[in-house]
Amino acid sequence: DQQVKQNSPSLSVQEGRISILNCDYTNSMFDYFLWYKKYPAEGPTFLISISSIKDKNEDGRFTVFLNKSAKHLSLHIVPSQPGDSAVYFCAASGKNQGAQKLVFGQGTRLTINP
Amino acid sequence: EAGVAQSPRYKIIEKRQSVAFWCNPISGHATLYWYQQILGQGPKLLIQFQNNGVVDDSQLPKDRFSAERLKGVDSTLKIQPAKLEDSAVYLCASSPMGVEQFFGPGTRLTVL
Helix, strand or coil: CEEEEECEEEEEEHHHCCCCEEEECCCCCCCCCCEEEEEECCEEEEEEECCCCCEEEEEEEEEEEEECCCCCEEEEEEECCCHHHHEEEEEEEEEECCCCEEEEEECCCEEEEC | CCEEEECCCCECCCCCEEEEEECCCCCCCEEEEEEEEEECCCCEEEEECCEEEEEEECCCCCCCEEEEHHHHCCEEEEECCCCHHEEEEEEEEEEEECCCCCEEECEEEEEE
C-alpha cells in the first residue's frame, strides 16, 4: 500500500524554464508535506514544506502547491538551474505516538539541460 | 552545527554474513530514524527512536535486523544474517521533535 506516489520517475527541463514535480497521496490524515532533494552519494536534504492548512508556500525559486481535495501536491522551480539536477522526494508527515513520521514517494530524477 | 554522521560509508559482504552500521545524530535531537532505501525507491522507515525508546519498529524485519540507541544518543543498526535483498542504502536521520528530519550521508550496503 503506497500512500505517497510520484508517478514520474524522471523529468528533463531546459535551463531557465519551469520545472514541475508532482506527488499524490492517499491518507487524508497527513498534516504536513515536505520536499527533499538528493544528490548522488549524499543523504536527502530538506527543501521546502507546507502545512495541510495552507495551499501554497513559497521560498525563493521554489513553490509548493497543495490541493487537499485532489490529494495532490506539486513543486515548482522557477527558473530552473543546472544545480537543480537531482532526485526529488515528496514526503508526507503524520503523528506517530507523539513524534512525526515521514512516508516518502519513489522520487523523480530532475535533469536540467543547458 | 555538525550534521548527522554515519559509518561506514560503504560495505560489501557476502550473504549470511553480519554487518553493523553506526549513526551519530545532531546534538540535542531527541528523535532518531533508520531508513532503508532500495535503488529506484524512496526511503522506507525501519525504526524510530524517541530518546532511547522505540516508537515504531513495525517495518523492521526483526528476525534478522536489530537496532539500539545507547543513552539516547548514538545508534547502531545490525543485520544478521544478511540476504541479497538487503542490498540498499541505509540512512540515519534525526529530528528535534519537529517535522523536518536531517539525514546523514548513508551507508551503501552490497550483499553478494
